[in-house]
Amino acid sequence: MTDAATLATPAPRALDGLRRAVIDERDGPLPALLIALTVLAGVVDAISILALGHVFVAAMTGNLVFIGLGAAGAEGFAVSTCALALGGFVVGALAGGRACRAGRSHRGRALRNVLGIKLVLSAAVMLVAVLTADPLPRASRDTMVVLLAMSMGAQLAAIRYLKVPDLLTVVLTLTITGALTDRGLGPFHPVMVRRGLSVVAFAVGAMSAALLVLYVSLTAALALGLAIIVGAAIAAQVVSRSAAGWAAPR
Secondary structure, eight states: OOOHHHHHHEEEEEEHHHHHSSSSSTBTTTTHHHHHHHHHHHHHHHHHHHTTTSOOOOOOOHHOOOOOOOHHTTTOOOHHHHHHHHHHHHHHHOOOOOHTTTTTTTHHHHHHHHHHHHHHHHHHHHHHHSSSSSSSHHHHHHHHHHHHHHHHHHHHHHHHHHOOOOOOSOOOHHHHHHHTTTTGGGSSSSHHHHHHHHHHHHHHHHHHHHHHHHHHHHOHHHHHHHHHHHHHHHHHHHHOOSSSGGGGGO
């Protein structure tokens, strides 16, 4: 007969795996912040696909596919909009790289600097949405696409600088593959928990934004994304003061 202690064992293991997945010795509180930014990535891609002309502002691979399809003559793919998103992403990545270097070899300060850029860009997107009549004119949509793509480019530059394992925030293909190939670690291992959280976070962000766009308004969905950035920026400002070992670049 299985006793009560045996039945209770998975719960502490799951809680320990969750704790070590979001805050660990190597990366400190950075994983928790990047999980929040993974939710944000789902939010902005859902917004751009549903409300800004069927374009990606986070997943640039999709835009390259759309550009190829449009160039081949397939209907329904706006090559110019996808190209704008790519251009904005490049500019944002360059700006994000400079912001990370300005962090003076402190990963918390690097993330804080990038979140400052994202906050300014997201506030500008919100302003465009508030001041523009519905339906959005083409110029407003394109402006929002460029600004959001710049924001996500800066975010990906930060991800590359921070080097937190299994938290790429946007590119989840490798995360899912890792979860499948390393399943022998067990479901409560911090690595597996972190990968699972990453996938769930992106899906939750996309679903939440989709519900807001479809049943409330585009502005409400943008407000969700802005709220995530504000919260993450405040947290990053706090951790940027830490002198712990995790703050050193990897």
